[in-house]
Amino acid sequence: MLALSACQTSSANKQALYEGPLQQQGTVSVGEGSLSDGIATYRLSDLQPGHRPADNTTEGGLWYVTDKAERRVRTAGNRITDPALNAYVERVACDLAREFCGDIRVYIVRVPAFNASMAPNGMMQIWSGFLLRAENEAQLAAVVSHEIGHYLRRHSLERFEDIRAKSNAAAVFGILTAGIGFGFVGSLAQIAIYGEAFAFSRDQEREADGYGLLLMSEAGYDPREYAVIWDKLIREFDATLDEDEKGSSRHGGFFATHPQPEERQAVLRDLGAKLAATRDDWVVGRASYLEQILPHRTGFLEDELKVQHYDAILARLDMMLAQAGEPNPAELHFFRGEAYRLRREDGDREKAAEAYETALSAAGTAPTETYRSLGLVYGALGEDARATHAFRRYLEARPDASDAGLIREMMKGLPSRPDVTS
Amino acid sequence: MRKRIVFAALLTAVLATGCQQTTLVKGGEPVTVADGAYSVLPTASWARTDFAQEEFWTQNGPRLDRVVFYDPVEDGESLFEAKSGSDEDGPEFYADMSLLEVGEFVESSLTFSGLQDVRTSQLAAADFGGETGFRLEIAAYTEDGLETKGFARGMIKDGTLYLMTFLAPALHYHDVVREDAESMADSIKLISARGQPAAPGV
Numbered sequence: 187m188l189a190l191s192a193c194q195t196s197s198a199n200k201q202a203l204y205e206g207p208l209q210q211q212g213t214v215s216v217g218e219g220s221l222s223d224g225i226a227t228y229r230l231s232d233l234q235p236g237h238r239p240a241d242n243t244t245e246g247g248l249w250y251v252t253d254k255a256e257r258r259v260r261t262a263g264n265r266i267t268d269p270a271l272n273a274y275v276e277r278v279a280c281d282l283a284r285e286f287c288g289d290i291r292v293y294i295v296r297v298p299a300f301n302a303s304m305a306p307n308g309m310m311q312i313w314s315g316f317l318l319r320a321e322n323e324a325q326l327a328a329v330v331s332h333e334i335g336h337y338l339r340r341h342s343l344e345r346f347e348d349i350r351a352k353s354n355a356a357a358v359f360g361i362l363t364a365g366i367g368f369g370f371v372g373s374l375a376q377i378a379i380y381g382e383a384f385a386f387s388r389d390q391e392r393e394a395d396g397y398g399l400l401l402m403s404e405a406g407y408d409p410r411e412y413a414v415i416w417d418k419l420i421r422e423f424d425a426t427l428d429e430d431e432k433g434s435s436r437h438g439g440f441f442a443t444h445p446q447p448e449e450r451q452a453v454l455r456d457l458g459a460k461l462a463a464t465r466d467d468w469v470v471g472r473a474s475y476l477e478q479i480l481p482h483r484t485g486f487l488e489d490e491l492k493v494q495h496y497d498a499i500l501a502r503l504d505m506m507l508a509q510a511g512e513p514n515p516a517e518l519h520f521f522r523g524e525a526y527r528l529r530r531e532d533g534d535r536e537k538a539a540e541a542y543e544t545a546l547s548a549a550g551t552a553p554t555e556t557y558r559s560l561g562l563v564y565g566a567l568g569e570d571a572r573a574t575h576a577f578r579r580y581l582e583a584r585p586d587a588s589d590a591g592l593i594r595e596m597m598k599g600l601p602s603r604p605d606v607t608s
Numbered sequence: 609m610r611k612r613i614v615f616a617a618l619l620t621a622v623l624a625t626g627c628q629q630t631t632l633v634k635g636g637e638p639v640t641v642a643d644g645a646y647s648v649l650p651t652a653s654w655a656r657t658d659f660a661q662e663e664f665w666t667q668n669g670p671r672l673d674r675v676v677f678y679d680p681v682e683d684g685e686s687l688f689e690a691k692s693g694s695d696e697d698g699p700e701f702y703a704d705m706s707l708l709e710v711g712e713f714v715e716s717s718l719t720f721s722g723l724q725d726v727r728t729s730q731l732a733a734a735d736f737g738g739e740t741g742f743r744l745e746i747a748a749y750t751e752d753g754l755e756t757k758g759f760a761r762g763m764i765k766d767g768t769l770y771l772m773t774f775l776a777p778a779l780h781y782h783d784v785v786r787e788d789a790e791s792m793a794d795s796i797k798l799i800s801a802r803g804q805p806a807a808p809g810v
Binding site for chain 1: 696699702704706707708709711712715716719720723724725726729730731732733742745748749750751752753754
């Protein structure tokens with residue numbers, strides 16, 4: 187799981203855990219070694235491509251339940267089956283996993299939260315909330331590499347053995363396995379339970395981060411992009427805090443069980459910069475990434491609104507708008523308007539109207555629903571003429587919309603209606 | 609020992625179901641629902657189960673067809689409370705919502721309940737117990753990927769939302785049960801008058 191780690195070990199130990207995969211190939215003293223053969227020297231000596239544990243072993247038991255969970259994920263209601271997107275992410279994962287490509291299966295699921303996960307049997311889940319937030323192929327590669335790191339190091343088994351040594355084995359097995367495959371459920375409550383029950387240890391997360399850097403850089407992806415993920419996630423989360431909470435210890439929500447991403451961000455930034463200095467032809471892959479994500483982005487953004495994390499998505503939308511090469515700012519401004527309209531705090535209707543107006547004049551293509559939403563907020567603000575105008579533009583664009591009749595009825599209720607016969 | 613295990617299993621089953629009771633509703637007699645807000649006249653037999661904030665009616669089983677009568681929702685309340693392990697309630701209803709926003713509220717509430725890829729359409733004014741209410745079509749997937757569809761009928765009156773929904777797998781059960789569900793929606797008679805009907809507006 188792409189959990190957020192807290193600082194519990196000494197700084198020296200933490201650095202060693204991150205650098206573990208890199209030190210094995212002599213690349214932390216960057217510049218003196220090649221990046222090749224990295225994972226060959228660091229992976230568990232007995233983990234071979236095509237590995238499948240015997241059924242009568244602890245690991246076999248873990249695989250058994252995750253195999254069952256995977257059968258459900260295959261037909262899950264929120265699995266994204268679009269062949270192009272799946273082929274794209276699978277290609278990236280395969281390039282990163284190399285000889286382990288055949289052992290890892292990627293499932294993209296529609297869950298509006300930032301995460302990805304790896305089950306013991308090689309079932310990797312990528313959440314739409316992460317795909318929405320990633321900015322380029324290098325960031326996708328970082329997270330996929332991180333999850334592959336969990337698989338290569340068999341962290342699930344290690345975690346299970348560790349907890350079992352401290353408590354009741356049967357109970358622990360039940361807790362650990364109960365959460366597997368939860369992603370298709372899509373319930374944030376169950377996601378929280380899963381996070382508690384099946385999280386990897388913080389040291390395992392650090393080690394997986396090391397693998398993230400290693401595998402992505404071996405594949406030629408710019409390792410500096412890994413820290414960017416955390417930087418922006420911190421900014422997004424800070425937007426959900428009150429002023430007096432910012433910059434302090436994080437508590438509540440996603441960070442309650444996986445606190446303090448600053449440590450990871452700092453270490454990844456440092457190591458990423460060292461690695462980046464070793465060559466100058468790194469791949470970022472923004473255009474190729476956007477080409478695959480854009481057909482799905484509208485739906486991903488709609489999902490974010492449905493979970494009502496308006497402060498977070500507003501912060502994220504601002505970051506997306508600030509990205510160079512954003513292909514459709516108009517759509518992002520529309521969703522800013524939607525977030526304000528649905529948040530309903532003081533002054534939000536005015537902000538929503540402004541965002542919709544910006545969407546209609548911005549580069550790209552604003553959804554026709556922009557006019558409908560604009561009509562709603564102007565109507566709520568008592569600006570009936572503007573509301574009528576906006577609704578009319580919506581009906582002109584979508585005369586056969588399923589809500590066209592209702593819009594016409596609503597227009598009749600606007601005192602300043604000029605004509606509502608369209 | 610065996611008896612103790614059986615007892616424990618029964619106790620667990622009782623606890624798991626809480627205080628919910630399932631009763632048989634025979635067609636032809638009006639039945640008061642939605643916390644006494646209105647009555648319906650079923651034309652077929654249904655199994656009725658009461659929960660804290662709503663009641664489920666089904667002919668073939670709750671996963672195969674389900675009419676839900678929600679208790680009236682006041683301003684600032686949610687259709688669904690927070691689930692175990694979470695402190696986040698479902699989306700809130702606001703009395704000043706337009707009907708379009710009520711449609712969004714239904715969609716996000718059903719998403720919160722666990723349905724996937726919920727889509728509402730054909731939102732339109734419709735009769736609700738003799739008052740001006742609304743109707744909309746629903747399409748979604750269950751957690752297991754089963755395509756399901758149905759409708760919602762409701763009304764906002766005096767700042768309170770009255771809502772019933774029908775959902776069933778698109779394969780077979782939707783078409784079999786829908787007519788009975790529609791018939792019940794058409795038969796709604798309001799019991800507690802809480803003010804003047806809210807006309808569609810912004």
